Amino acid sequence: MALTASDVKKIARLARLAVVEQDIPAYARNLSNIMGLVEQMNAVDTREATPMAHPLELPARLRPDQITETIQRELFQSIAPRVEAGLYLVPKVIE
Amino acid sequence: MHTKTITELSRALKQREFSSVELTRAYLQRIERHNPALNAYITVTAERALEQARAADARLAKNEGGALTGVPIAQKDIFCTKGVKTSCGSRMLDNFIAPYDATTVERFNAAGAVMLGKTNMDEFAMGSSNETSFYGPVKNPWDPAAVPGGSSGGSAAAIAARLAPAATGTDTGGSIRQPAALCNLTGLKPTYGRVSRYGMIAFASSLDQGGPMARTAADCALLMQVMAGFDARDSTSVDRPVPDYAAALNDSIKGLKIGLPREYFGAGLDGKVAQAIDAAVKEYEKLGAVVKEISLPNTPLAVPVYYVIAPAECSSNLSRFDGVRYGYRCKDPVDLLDLYERSRGEGFGAEVKRRIMIGTYVLSAGYYDAYYLKAQKLRRLISDDFKRAFEQVDVIMGPTAPTVAFNLGEKTDDPVTMYLSDIYTIAVNLAGLPAISLPAGFVGKRPLGLQVIGNYFDEPRLLNAVHQYQKVTDWHRRAPEGFE
Numbered sequence: 001m002a003l004t005a006s007d008v009k010k011i012a013r014l015a016r017l018a019v020v021e022q023d024i025p026a027y028a029r030n031l032s033n034i035m036g037l038v039e040q041m042n043a044v045d046t047r048e049a050t051p052m053a054h055p056l057e058l059p060a061r062l063r064p065d066q067i068t069e070t071i072q073r074e075l076f077q078s079i080a081p082r083v084e085a086g087l088y089l090v091p092k093v094i095e
Numbered sequence: 096m097h098t099k100t101i102t103e104l105s106r107a108l109k110q111r112e113f114s115s116v117e118l119t120r121a122y123l124q125r126i127e128r129h130n131p132a133l134n135a136y137i138t139v140t141a142e143r144a145l146e147q148a149r150a151a152d153a154r155l156a157k158n159e160g161g162a163l164t165g166v167p168i169a170q171k172d173i174f175c176t177k178g179v180k181t182s183c184g185s186r187m188l189d190n191f192i193a194p195y196d197a198t199t200v201e202r203f204n205a206a207g208a209v210m211l212g213k214t215n216m217d218e219f220a221m222g223s224s225n226e227t228s229f230y231g232p233v234k235n236p237w238d239p240a241a242v243p244g245g246s247s248g249g250s251a252a253a254i255a256a257r258l259a260p261a262a263t264g265t266d267t268g269g270s271i272r273q274p275a276a277l278c279n280l281t282g283l284k285p286t287y288g289r290v291s292r293y294g295m296i297a298f299a300s301s302l303d304q305g306g307p308m309a310r311t312a313a314d315c316a317l318l319m320q321v322m323a324g325f326d327a328r329d330s331t332s333v334d335r336p337v338p339d340y341a342a343a344l345n346d347s348i349k350g351l352k353i354g355l356p357r358e359y360f361g362a363g364l365d366g367k368v369a370q371a372i373d374a375a376v377k378e379y380e381k382l383g384a385v386v387k388e389i390s391l392p393n394t395p396l397a398v399p400v401y402y403v404i405a406p407a408e409c410s411s412n413l414s415r416f417d418g419v420r421y422g423y424r425c426k427d428p429v430d431l432l433d434l435y436e437r438s439r440g441e442g443f444g445a446e447v448k449r450r451i452m453i454g455t456y457v458l459s460a461g462y463y464d465a466y467y468l469k470a471q472k473l474r475r476l477i478s479d480d481f482k483r484a485f486e487q488v489d490v491i492m493g494p495t496a497p498t499v500a501f502n503l504g505e506k507t508d509d510p511v512t513m514y515l516s517d518i519y520t521i522a523v524n525l526a527g528l529p530a531i532s533l534p535a536g537f538v539g540k541r542p543l544g545l546q547v548i549g550n551y552f553d554e555p556r557l558l559n560a561v562h563q564y565q566k567v568t569d570w571h572r573r574a575p576e577g578f579e
Binding site: 003007008011012013014015016017018019020023027030031033034035036037038039040041042044046049050051052053054055056058060061063072075076078079080081082088090091092093 | 191302330331398402423432433434440449452454457459466473476509510525526528
């Protein structure tokens with residue numbers, strides 16, 4: 001499975017990753033090699049196999065609907081890149 | 096003091112041969128002297144360590160505390176530590192001061208252990224050589240030209256160089272066992288769900304598991320006693336009683352049924368590593384174990400399957416790093432998309448970006464069945480291989496890695512070659528089984544490991560099997576030149 005430069009750009013956009021133009025050929029080559037490795041999966045017939053999402057077949061655990069966490073906004077915002085008046089700041093989204 | 100195992104340190108502290116403060120100072124001095132060359136620690140928490148040591152001494156003076164009270168350890172920098180930088184080996188979290196403790200850290204604190212610092216690692220635990228760390232590669236104390244393995248390479252190098260008597264690691268595809276093998280240590284990857292992952296930065300959630308790294312199985316048993324147990328804050332934590340891990344260490348292994356999977360001894364395995372593994376198996380036969388050849392036919396599929404499942408889960412887990420609430424933010428973003436894309440593009444290294452892109456690709460519209468669903472079906476077949484094997488044998492043995500440590504820089508240009516160095520460890524994570532790597536010899540200066548795989552929650556049996564071997568061999572006692 002060979003991935004082209006435009007595939008890489010499309011995937012990077014979906015993943016919200018800025019990739020420097022000059023690095024794109026190396027990504028295309030490396031990702032193609034990795035997908036080549038992945039293609040080895042096709043050698044085996046899996047029509048009868050049940051997908052395994054998780055190593056232990058455990059039911060999801062439920063907990064009582066009670067408040068267990070306390071608000072620690074100041075602590076959490078003390079490590080934020082930009083905050084103002086208790087709000088996280090990002091570039092303007094709506095004109 | 097640095098030559099002692101934690102089992103010995105624990106006894107010496109209780110008998111007041113030395114204090115925890117003296118012990119901690121001795122380790123901090125060794126770190127100061129040797130860490131610049133090895134790069135095993137990202138952060139050294141000297142003041143905090145001495146504070147914890149003083150508190151431990153106070154407990155010991157009152158004859159209080161447990162086996163680890165006053166014993167220094169290192170934490171892999173993937174575990175959140177309140178008030179201390181928790182970088183996960185990434186520029187993305189270079190400025191991240193964790194606002195809370197991981198459950199594992201909390202449990203070690205409660206046990207009175209002393210944290211010396213946070214160890215280096217491959218970025219977000221993605222790597223097998225510790226070369227993807229934002230903080231630079233770690234050197235293998237056995238040979239400075241060699242990698243220490245990864246991703247828990249800093250933990251492994253720190254213990255091997257006697258800069259910590261023990262450390263935590265995490266294992267998603269071999270990240271405890273492979274560096275343990277490459278640095279002559281004992282490292283246990285517990286059953287999935289046995290050790291809480293709360294506060295352990297997520298890479299691939301259906302595979303990740305924290306565990307102990309030390310010089311001996313007896314030490315790993317002491318560490319497991321602290322680490323294992325149910326945690327309501329981790330939705331994958333298993334609510335099941337924790338056994339006494341040290342209780343069975345001295346049991347005889349006469350009659351232990353060992354399976355040798357023929358797929359683990361085929362092409363790709365270095366001849367000298369194979370010889371050493373054969374010799375270790377013979378030693379087990381002398382101890383009364385019974386050896387039988389078995390087959391895990393889907394072994395060759397483990398690496399391809401892993402490189403669908405792990406990247407898919409990583410692309411989802413790492414989407415939280417967006418430059419908004421914590422971590423790295425790019426300079427002067429023009430709009431929100433630019434903020435996301437450049438913060439992530441600049442904050443993540445090349446290997447992490449490759450895996451996020453592979454994960455994004457295999458999960459994208461139209462490809463899900465061909466890749467992700469296919470991988471999940473193969474995962475079942477791999478897991479079923481082990482189920483069948485454990486109907487015939489008690490444990491499975493083989494090499495931990497196909498070769499001894501490779502050279503720094505040797506595999507950095509070709510990710511696929513690097514991935515194949517985890518060929519014997521990855522299937523265990525896909526199945527969720529426990530496995531341990533133990534010192535079993537050398538090729539030249541470089542150590543190698545024997546891997547013992549157990550059935551679900553059979554950690555006591557693994558520790559017992561390793562302890563019995565360590566009673567009759569001395570590989571695990573050897574120290575690298577210059578660090579004795």
